[in-house]
Amino acid sequence: MITTSLKRFYDPTFVVNEQYKDSLPDLQNGPASSIEGADVPIQQVGISNFKMPLKYPTPSGELLTLETSVDGYVGLDAGKKGINMGRIMRTFYKFKDDVFHPDKLEEVLRAYKDDLESHTAFLQLSYNYPMVMKSLRSENEGYQYYRVAIEGKMDEYDRFTSFVHLDFEYSSACPCSYELAEHARETRDVAAIPHSQRSVANVTVQMNQEMFVDELVHLCREALKTETQVIVKREDEQAFAEMNGAYQKFVEDAARLLYEVLDDEMRIKDFVVRCAHLESLHSHDAVSRICKGMPNGLR
Numbered sequence: 001m002i003t004t005s006l007k008r009f010y011d012p013t014f015v016v017n018e019q020y021k022d023s024l025p026d027l028q029n030g031p032a033s034s035i036e037g038a039d040v041p042i043q044q045v046g047i048s049n050f051k052m053p054l055k056y057p058t059p060s061g062e063l064l065t066l067e068t069s070v071d072g073y074v075g076l077d078a079g080k081k082g083i084n085m086g087r088i089m090r091t092f093y094k095f096k097d098d099v100f101h102p103d104k105l106e107e108v109l110r111a112y113k114d115d116l117e118s119h120t121a122f123l124q125l126s127y128n129y130p131m132v133m134k135s136l137r138s139e140n141e142g143y144q145y146y147r148v149a150i151e152g153k154m155d156e157y158d159r160f161t162s163f164v165h166l167d168f169e170y171s172s173a174c175p176c177s178y179e180l181a182e183h184a185r186e187t188r189d190v191a192a193i194p195h196s197q198r199s200v201a202n203v204t205v206q207m208n209q210e211m212f213v214d215e216l217v218h219l220c221r222e223a224l225k226t227e228t229q230v231i232v233k234r235e236d237e238q239a240f241a242e243m244n245g246a247y248q249k250f251v252e253d254a255a256r257l258l259y260e261v262l263d264d265e266m267r268i269k270d271f272v273v274r275c276a277h278l279e280s281l282h283s284h285d286a287v288s289r290i291c292k293g294m295p296n297g298l299r
Contacts, residue, residue, distance in 0.1 A: 027081065039078050044122055046073030046088050054125065055099045059212050063099060069126040074118035075156075083116055091115045100125060101210060102162035105152030109160065119156040124149055129213045133230045136239035142230030148213055163298075165204050166213070168220040169228045172199040172254060172277045173244035196244050197280040198228060199251075201258060201273055204298060209267040219265060223257040224249070251277045255288040263292060272298035 027034070054068040072088040091111050098104060105123050112121040126149040133144040147167040154160050173196035181192035201220060205211075221227055225247040229240060249257070254275040262271045272291040279285055291298050 034081055035079075041078045042076040043120070044073035045076045045083050046071070046122075047085055050089055052092075052096060054096070054127070056127070056129070057099055057101060057212065059214050064130070066127045066129065068100075071122075071124040071126075072112065073122040074112055074116045075120035077119070083118070087115055088112070100150070102150050102152065102164060102207060103210060105150065105162055106154070106160045109152055109154040110158070113154060113158075121154045122152070124151040131214060131217060133227075135229065135231050135233065135236045136243070137235040138231075138233040140231040140233065140236075144227075144230050146213065146217060161206065163204055163206050164211075164213070164216065165202070166216050166220070168201045168203060168217065168224070170199050170201065170220075170224045170254075171196050171226040171228060171240070171244055172251070173226070173248045174281070175248040175250060177281065178245070178248055194248075195280045197278050199254065199275065199277045201254065201275045203258065203262075204272050205262065205268050206270040206298065207267055208269045211265075211267050219261045220258065223261040224254060251275050251286040251288045255290040259290050259292075270294050270297045 048071045049069045050072075052068050052070060053065050055063045055065050058064060070092060072092060074083060074088075076083055092108060094111065095104075095108055105125075108123055109121040112118065112123070126147070128145040129148045130143045130145050132141050134141045149165040151163045151165065152160065153162075173194055177194035181194040184190040184192040201224070203216070203220065205216065226240075226243055226249075229236060232240070254277075255273055258273045258275070262268055262273070270292050272289070274287065274289045277286040
């Protein structure tokens with residue numbers, strides 16, 4: 001039954017004092033008997049996808065302020081009902097004016113462990129990183145955006161590890177299709193076009209030494225050659241067709257090409273790559289996955 005004597009309005013003048021705050025119910029810190037389900041540890045509890053404008057460094061020394069999606073988690077011990085979700089955000093906001101890079105995450109994670117009294121912590125910042133890309137033959141240029149995430153973990157022994165994730169889009173022309181198209185022209189004088197498709201390499205690296213996002217992008221360009229373009233005129237489109245003809249690749253070729261450049265970079269400790277060719281011939285994708293192969297490393 002609803003009590004009709006209750007006030008049904010919001011009072012903006014009401015002031016909260018310490019005594020009132022202490023009187024508020026706190027289910028989160030309730031007794032272990034209030035736990036639902038198995039009373040076991042949970043590896044990650046927190047909040048995902050809260051948005052903030054954060055600063056990131058560039059090779060030129062300029063700082064870019066980019067909209068960032070933040071995921072923050074801590075471990076929850078057995079016997080505990082929950083964590084203070086709001087503290088995840090409040091702790092992160094202490095760093096809102098800082099410049100973010102993979103090693104910076106260590107400082108935030110230590111604050112998470114202290115503020116939430118947790119043994120472990122996890123943080124990931126996801127954003128779109130812009131780089132100016134020149135057209136292949138015309139005098140145009142435009143912004144290419146790269147989906148990037150920097151991730152940090154801290155275990156119960158305060159051991160910190162960080163990773164950078166990059167999505168790199170490129171075109172893949174099928175060598176088999178090229179040969180079949182050439183065969184049709186040569187033997188039957190029939191026009192045929194080999195198939196190519198937009199493709200994506202999901203690259204995850206663990207660093208020995210920090211690198212700029214720009215440098216990781218350049219490694220992918222060096223390996224695959226056929227990055228998708230921004231502004232294209234006719235001469236650029238022709239150049240792109242020539243480039244695809246010169247650098248044809250199966251999905252397994254793409255994986256090995258990336259392995260070669262990443263393995264040669266001394267600043268990269270470990271890596272894993274997933275290449276997906278979003279087939280224009282098939283209704284399914286072609287996929288390859290390759291890792292550096294370190295014991296207990298990325299897979």
